[in-house]
Amino acid sequence: MISAGAKCQTQREILEGLCFNTSSNAESNVRRGHKLLLQMLTQANADHVLSIVNALFAEKNTTFLETFLKALKDYQAEAILTDFHKPAEAKNQINSYVEKKTKxxxxxxxxxxxxxxxxxxxxTFYFKGKWKDAFDKRRTHNADFHVDNKTVVRVPMMTRDGIYRMANIREVGCTLVAVPYVGHFSAFFIIPNPGRLQDVLEALKNDSIRQWFEEMKPIRIILSIPKLQMSSTFDLKKELTALGIKLVFSDKADLSGITGFKNLKLSKAVHKALVRMDEGGTEAAASSAGENTPTSLPPQAVVADRPFMFYIKDNQDDVDLFVGILIKP
Known part of the structure; x- marks a missing residue:
């Protein structure tokens, strides 16, 4: 979004830091790609709620260029004036804007x-989907979640017997389970074996999960995962600076594509993600009717009762919407 108003080295740092090419048409190509992606992700759908809010708040005396305001529309974003010299009012204005936009x-x-x-x-990014095969609320029960060797907390644990795509990744020591939502989204739970959390995290740095996906096969299991709501807020200034995106936060920033003048720098960049996972309604008989399997082999129990990672993917467009880790519910 900011790259649409950045110029020269400031723009190059942003594009390079986010691993886009820096050809003469790079920014416009990035913008077109994001426009299409956002249109696909945020189209109205009764099966899930996916809310993405992008905005730029600038000091009240800022005058935006029309070209920049037009570019922001491709990011489904707005540019808004506020009085930062009245910090309490500015904070309330920004928070109220986000709360209203996300209902x-x-x-x-x-x-x-x-x-x-x-x-x-x-x-801000919010997602809530309906499981393709909902968990029965009557089977949700309180259970132990082992944060570490010394810390145990009680959590509401959702449980369901069904067929899920899964894989046991023995060389790393984890179990991978895919739980589909209605539509084209899925949640992938990566549950490390006891004591193997760091091994799994190291493997994920090498993008090993792509290979793990290929090893997944449908199998009947008894799946237990915590009912949870997670939110995380990140100050992206620290994260982006680590990627080499520095000028945009300095007095040397060239954001003249926003105002026409080199008198503006980005002071703060904030990202907040919110995920909710619950039973998704009462399980209907029809949900399990299509999952008849031979009963000679007892189903394997897969229990997420210790820190685990999860991905929420748009399978249709091969987009990772969320990547998270639950340490302590």
């Missing part, structure tokens, strides 16, 4: 605002 799902995005702020870029 109350994402609240309190910012805890505070620095009165010296020039501009704040924000992104």
């Amino acid at each position: 109350g799902m994402v609240k309190h995005l910012l805890d505070s605002v620095d009165p010296q702020t020039d501009a704040v870029a924000l992104n």
Whole structure:
């Protein structure tokens, strides 16, 4: 979004840091690609809720170029003026904007605002889907979740007997299970064996999960996963700086494509993600009717009762919407 108004080395740092090419048409190509992606992801659907909010808040005396405002539409984004010299009012304005845009799902995005702020870029992401085969609420029960060798907490554990695609990755020490949503989304749970969490995290750095997906096969299991709601807020300034995106946050920033002048820098970039996982309604008889399997072999029990990773993927477009790790519910 900011690259649409960045120029020269400031724009190159953004594109290179995010691994896009830096050809003469790079920014416009990136923008077209994101426009199509956002249109596909956010189209109205009764099966799930996917809310993506992008916005740029700038000091009240800022005058935006029409070309920049037009470019923001490709990111389904808005540019909004606020008075950062009144930090409490600015914070409330930004938080109220996000809460309204997400229909109350994402609240309190910012805890505070620095009165010296020039501009704040924000992104929020909320997803709630319906399981293709819902968990029966009557089977949800309190169970132990082992945070570590010394810490145990009680969690509501959802349980279901059914056929799921899964794989046991013995060389790393983890189990991978795919739980489909209605439509073309799936949640992939990566459950490390006791003591193997760091081994799994190291393997994921090498993108090993792509190979693991290929090893998955349908099998009848008794799956137990915690009912949960997770939210995480990230100050992207630290993360982006580590990727080499530095100028945009400095007094040397060239964001003249936003205002026409080199008098603006990005003070803060904030990302918040919210995921909810629950039973998804009462399991209907029809949900399990198509899962008849030979009963000579007892189903394997797969229990996410210790820290685990999860991916939520759009299978149709091969997009990872969320990548998360649950350490302590």
